Amino acid sequence: MSAAPFHDLIIIGAGPAGANAALSAAGAGLDVVLVDEAAHPGGQVWRAPAAGTHPPPDPDLTRGNHLRAQVAQAGVALRAQTVVWSVAATQDGFEVAIASPQGPELIGTRRLLVATGAQERVVPFAGWTLPGVFGLAAATVLLKSENFLPGRRILVAGQGPLLVAVAAKALKLGKAPVAVVDFNGLGRWVQALRGFVGHLPSLRQGLTWQAKLALAGVPILRKHAISRAEANDAGALGAVHVTPVGGGTPRMFEVDTAFVGNSLVPGDEILRLLGARRRPDPLTGWRIEADDEGRCKIPGLYVAGDAGRIRGALPAAAQGTRTGLAIARDAGCALSAAPAKTPRRMDRFADASCSLMQVDDARIAGLADDVVLCRCEDVTVGAVRGAIADGAQDANQLKHFTRLGMGPCQGRMCGANAAALLRTSPGTKPGGDVLTPRSPLHPVAVAQLAGQFDYADIPVPKPAPL
Amino acid sequence: MTDAIQITVNQRPLACRAGMSVAAALLAQDIYQFRTSPARRAPRGAFCLMGACQECAIMIDGHIQRACQTVVRDGMCVVLAGASAG
Structure with a gap:
């Protein structure tokens, strides 16, 4: 096979962090x-x-449009609609295996920046796999890309700033939520206000949304959570039961659509596949070990944005710019401008957001046996408890025992919750709560990997001398 | 509807707008169940809408593809069935 094309820098992920890093590195x-x-x-x-x-x-659309215009003008080679399915360290850098509409390719690079963002973490409940239950972030995706939300009777539940955003935008589309179910009490929001003043436009936006929901009479149930969901006759979502946190009488809401989300977790599979380690983080659960400019301990490997630590889009953008410049400097470019630090007030804002999205292990430990934990393989909390009782001591053993994390999402949906169950079970291995990432990092069709080729192109090695 | 195109879903025609994702086109028509899970044959639909959960991976033009990451195309053939199950 011919040598893979070799670059100074490959950036995986073109979000606020990755795209801004691309701009500053290419600019240098x-x-x-x-x-x-x-x-x-x-x-x-x-x-x-x-x-x-x-x-x-x-504001997010404006920022995105600005970013897209900048990337289009900069000398950045954008590989869109491209899935990274494997990465490996090589003698002089990294080799990245991609699959795109043009076919499969291996591209080499001296340095690699992983800016793969975050995934949503949902605290499971009985019935959360029913069609009609969506992630909270899923609602924002549909709103941003399609200006649309499905459903007639909508309920929004979970934690954090997205709750208010999604509920208010549903209202604006003429789909006033039947209820907003907030795990946090008003006290937590008031505490968070001190951090939210760190970004006044966002705070103003949030307060406006709250006011509009109140004016429209949308009930907000504080310190409540969905305890279970029921199917309708067609097998899709028909109703949810909402219970006060800490116990109490459940209330039933007949709904066809529920948007549910509790937290965000770093999409750090590629980093961990290359040997980067997680470190505990009191506010966000964990972070990827890296220095202030995004250098991981593995030479040539960098991280920026939520993939390393959950901070949100604006800090990710600032960090991307900084890491892009750090990479350029490490590569020997002479730089005139010193990279700016993320303003402290942005950090306070991120801390406040994260404080509203915390999920204690005890909540997962308290789930009933019949709740599905791993959606791909239909592995229940009870099955996981059974496996631990049978001797599974870490996440990889849980996978062997139950198939948890073995399905197509590869543990992205269940990993954080399975880890919480492991940590709260006696007899498990400390520090063994994380699934080892494996290639292929995403499902890819064999046809996509094989691509178009001619048999004459396959190199035939010289026969060995007799 | 501008740029109206047509796809088929389980061999029935479905009108949608060019540019939207297959997942959005289905949800806009109140089609919530996309497939069943392989292990328990439980009904499933789109969930994360950002390509991570793989719940919306269904047969699109003869290949299992994520409906949320695939844009509709005139004449596209969608079958509400996932890998190794319905």
Whole structure:
């Protein structure tokens, strides 16, 4: 096989962190390849609307449009609609295996920046696998890309700033939620206000949304959570039961659509596959071990944005710029400008957001046996408890015993919750709560990997001398 | 509807707008169940809408593809069935 093309820098993820890193590194003179699954840069939060969709003005849309214009003008090679399915360290850098509409490719790079963002963490409940139950972040994706939400009777539940955002935007689309179910009490929000003043436009936006929900008479149940969901006759979501946190009489809401989300976790599989380690973080659960400019302990490997530590889009963008410059400096580029630090007030804002999205292990430990933990393989909490009782001591053993994390999502949906069950069970291995990531990092069709080739192109090695 | 195109879902025609994702096109028509889970044959639909959970991976033009990451195309053939199960 011919040698893979070799670059100064490959960046995986074209969200606020990755795309801004690409801009600063390319601006300093590096040859940069920016890879993303989506058709356009922006990531999840600054995502581009689908062609023909015209969502109302929004700060995230403005930021995304600005970013996309910058990337288009900079000398950055954008590889859109491209899935990274494997990465490996080589003697002089890294080799990245990608699959795109053009077929499979191996590309080499001296340095690698992982800016793969975050995934949503949902605290499971009986019935959370029913069609009609969606992630809270899923609602924001549909709103941003399609200016649309499904459903007639909608309920929004979970934790954090997204709750209010999604409920208010549903209201604006004429789909006033039947109820907003907030795990946190008002006291937690008031505490968070001290941090939210760190970004006044966002705070103003949040307060406006709250006011509009109150004016429209949308009930907000504080310190409540969904305890279970029921199917309708067609096998999709028909109703949810909502219970006060700590116990009490459940209330039933007949709904066809529920948006549920509790927290965000770093999408750090590629980093861990290359040997980067997680470190406990009091506010966000964990972070990837890296220095202030995004250097991991593995030479040539960098991280920026939520993939390393949950901070949100604006800090991710600032960090991306900083890491891009750090990479350029490490590569020997002479830089005139010193990278700016993320303003402290942005950090306070991120801390406040994260404080509203905390999930204590005890909540997962308190789930009933019949709740599905691993959606892909239908592995229940009871099955996991049984496996631990049978001797499974860490996450990989749980996988062997139960198939948890072995399905197509590869533990992205269940990993954090399975880890909480392991940590709260006696007899398990301390520090063994994380599934080892494996290639392929995403399901890829064999046809996609084989690509188009001619048999004449397959090199035939010289026969060994007799 | 501008740029109206047509796809088929389980051989029935479905009108949608060019540019939208297959998942959005189905949800807009109140089609919530996309497939059943392989282990328990439980009904499943789109969940994360950002390509991570794989719940919306169904047969699109003869290949298992994520409905949330695939844009509709005129004449596209969608079958509400997932890998190794319905």
